Amino acid sequence: MGKLVGEFNAYRSKMNEKILASDNKVMKRIYGIDTLTYQEGALSTKVKEMLGLATSMVLRCDDCVKYHLEKCYEQGVTTKEIFEVFSVANLVGGTIVIPHTRRAVEYWEELHDGKN
Template sequence: MSNLVKEFNDYRSKMNEVILSKDNLVIKRLWNLDTNTYAEGALSTQTKEMLGLVASMVLRCDDCIKYHLGKCHELGITTAQMYEIFAVANIVGGTIVIPHTRRAAEYWEELIANN
């Protein structure tokens, strides 16, 4: 696993443990809701992760983008599909999304290199 992917995953896991260890009911409920939102339903898990990625890119949240890129990779999204997702995000979000697309493309390359 590349350093870029490993560092993100390690930090995310570490800080999630810290936050959840504080036993805050609202945070636990919010995170549970987030988990359940992406479960298989009328929309496939793949579709939901792609939607989450577009929303994250438009909102310009690099951590969220990395998370959804990882999930999309786990779910078998292809590079061709990924670049269509990037295109949708850039059309919806405008040119301000371009720097996030660059970082997303870099992270995607790291994910596929680790297959």
């Protein structure tokens, strides 16, 4: 695992533990809804993660982009598919999404250890 991926996952885990340890019912339910949303249904988990990636790029949330890139990687999304997701996100979101695409490409490459 590369530095970007390792640091992101460590920070995310640490902070999620703190948030969930607050025992706030609303926060726990939001996290629960998030988990349920990405389960298999009429749409596959793979498709849902690609949708999550595209919408996160349009919303310009780099943490969300990283999260969904990793989930896409786990679901077997190919680099060609990822670039199609990027194209949709850039079309919908406009050129302001380009800097997020740059960081997304860097993160995707790290997920693949530079092999893809």
